[in-house]
Amino acid sequence: MxxxxxxxxxxxxxxxxxxxxxxxxxxxxxxxxxxxxxxxxxxxxxxxxxxxxxxxxxxxxxxxxxxxxxxxxxxxxxxxxxxxxxxxxxxxxxxxxxxxxxxxxxxxxxxxxxxxxxxxxxxxxxxxxxxxxxxxxxxxxxxxxxxxxxxxxxxxxxxxxxxxxxxxxxxxxxxxxxxxxxxxxxxxxxxxxxxxxxxxxxxxxxxxxxxxxADEKVMQPTEPEPGLRARLGLHDDDFVLMYAGNHGPAQRLDTVIDAVARLHDLPDVHLVLVGDGVEKDALIAQAARSRPGHVHFLDPVPPDRLAARMAAADLHLVSLANDPLFSITLPSKVQSILACGQPVLACAPGDAARVVRHAGAGFDARPEDPASLAEVVRQARQTPRSRLRAMGRAGRHHYLTHMxxxxxxxxxxxxxxxxxxxxxxxxxxxxxxx
The missing domain is CATH 3.40.50.2000 (Glycogen Phosphorylase B;)
Known part of the structure; x- marks a missing residue:
């Protein structure tokens, strides 16, 4: 040029x-x-x-x-x-x-x-x-x-x-x-x-x-982190919903744990939360009460290891509080997930959900609504993995074209x-x- x-x-x-x-x-x-x-x-x-x-x-x-x-x-x-x-x-x-x-x-x-x-x-x-x-x-x-x-x-x-x-x-x-x-x-x-x-x-x-x-040097499609599911006691055919990022009040991860707690009839559904934040101890206590053995907490990893960790999940969560300010906020994790070619579940208001819908990259649920989120997780779990992978590819195409x-x-x-x-x-x- x-x-x-x-x-x-x-x-x-x-x-x-x-x-x-x-x-x-x-x-x-x-x-x-x-x-x-x-x-x-x-x-x-x-x-x-x-x-x-x-x-x-x-x-x-x-x-x-x-x-x-x-x-x-x-x-x-x-x-x-x-x-x-x-x-x-x-x-x-x-x-x-x-x-x-x-x-x-x-x-x-x-x-x-x-x-x-x-x-x-x-x-x-x-x-x-x-x-x-x-x-x-x-x-x-x-x-x-x-x-x-x-x-x-x-x-x-x-x-x-x-x-x-x-x-x-x-x-x-x-x-x-x-x-x-x-x-x-x-x-x-x-x-x-x-x-x-x-x-x-x-x-x-x-x-x-x-x-x-996104940081395109590291956030790109890759092979899953070896042995991650085994270390968590999970099987290859278990359905894993992953969230990677800050555990703070703005993310309302308590809603996500409430949603998973509503899925007792689906013992193969697991939530993996990667990261840290001021709400983490409270979230650990909540998970122990409401869905023991199905909510797993992992410490943060360096950026160059995150894509491989993400690749071990079936679906990736974007979660934000139902606040007017967040309706015009596009969290950077949206771009990171799309760049990695992974499917998304946006439990967030406004732009985050709109991008996912427009890209055909996954699902969206009403923010701060555990019943809505539980039903969407149920729908995603019933979706063939081949279809989930196609959503991930569509998201990456959208990222490369627009973001x-x-x-x-x-x-x-x-x-x-x-x-x-x-x-x-x-x-x-x-x-x-x-």
Whole structure:
């Protein structure tokens, strides 16, 4: 593919603005940078001093000093911040706002030299530097909305009520609205989120869906983990429903255990829960009471082993609470399951269930409804395995066509090229009108 060239022949230069970047665990931000370089762009990165996920600055860095380094062909400029990632609203706010300020003040060399900026806008305050550059030098920016602000920040339990909540909600709402309006284009990871942002006043032609893709190096069809069923005391012909991920309140895995408990007449149905989380101990106790011997708990495994573990199951579960915010949320595990060519049972509202239905990749059940889920599991158990495998293949085809890295990076590349071209055209018109 030829490089996306600007007038003068050189490739467009993109400034990727992301508060988090490796060595922090930020594979999606790194994947964007790598993919854009492969598309022919010159990519610089403006990011923070690495401190995620523990809120502790990594060895070799200082929270108070700007640094510049080369990483895999990109210049990476890191600006200071207050390191924090705990449950303290004050600490988290200081972390977000300190980087918003330092990136705006000390990231000028990255943004002024760019033809266009791409903002990984979680948190939304990460957009501040791009907004500043737009006002000062006319640098256009495309913002990637990963979650809905300010709704998502309060859904995590910060500032649940009182005057502080009302002030924070009003100010964050105002700022978020400006990030959308000043952007040349807005991308979202799910169709429901696109509808919501349009309903909030952003023109429809300015909002595109760019799916978060899976880690395609590891999430792909593979052979089952050897001996997993035997270690759990399961037979080859037992029906295994697997969930892999966080065991937290948002996932409502208690509903899943309640559903399995309703299937006493199907002794070959087993639920395997892989992962960890704050609800795990309570779930273990619930399973021991309601369906002993048929709910199995496994510790998390490294990403490079997860696909093989998943391949040992017959069906994979996506579970979310029946919350309006989750109806416009597409959990990353949907893409991972589809990429692995596995069939899905979506017990979740909104986009997750819609994707599974549209792809022909499995089943869906009403969220937080154990009776509905039990009936769907019963239906899936009666489905021939050859049919389940066909659902998995259909899901992988849907992933490769609509949700893969290659497909979605091309969408991003086109949006960035168009934003840079439009900015140059506007600049020429301004000069000619003087």
């Amino acid at each position: 030829s490089a996306p060239a600007r007038s003068g022949g050189r490739p467009d230069r993109v400034a990727l603005v992301s508060q988090w970047f490796p060595p922090e665990p930020a594979p999606f931000a790194e994947g964007i940078s790598d993919s854009l370089r492969r598309q022919g762009f010159d990519v610089d990165v403006l990011t923070g001093v690495p401190n995620y996920p523990k809120g502790v600055v990594y060895d070799g860095y200082s929270a108070r000093r700007r640094t510049v380094e080369l990483r895999d062909g990109s210049r990476v400029v890191r600006t200071p911040l207050h390191p924090s990632h705990d449950r303290s609203a004050v600490g988290r706010a200081a972390n977000y706002l300190s980087w918003a300020a330092s990136s705006s003040l000390l990231g000028a060399s990255v943004l002024r030299a760019a033809d266009v900026a791409l903002v990984y806008s979680s948190p939304v305050t990460a957009t501040a530097a791009a907004m500043t550059a737009r006002r000062r030098w006319g640098t256009p920016y495309v913002t990637m909305v990963l979650d809905l602000w300010p709704d998502s920040i309060f859904a995590t339990g910060f500032l649940t009520d009182g005057v502080a909540r009302r002030l924070a909600e009003a100010s964050l709402g105002w700022f978020t609205d400006r990030t959308y309006r000043w952007a040349d284009h807005v991308t979202v990871p799910a169709p429901g989120l696109r509808d919501t942002i349009i309903a909030r006043g952003v023109p429809a032609e300015k909002v595109s869906v760019v799916y978060n893709w 893969s890295q290659a497909t979605n990076v091309q969408v991003l590349a086109d949006l960035l090229t168009e934003a840079a071209r439009r900015a140059r055209s506007d600049t020429r018109r301004d000069k000619e009108s003087r």
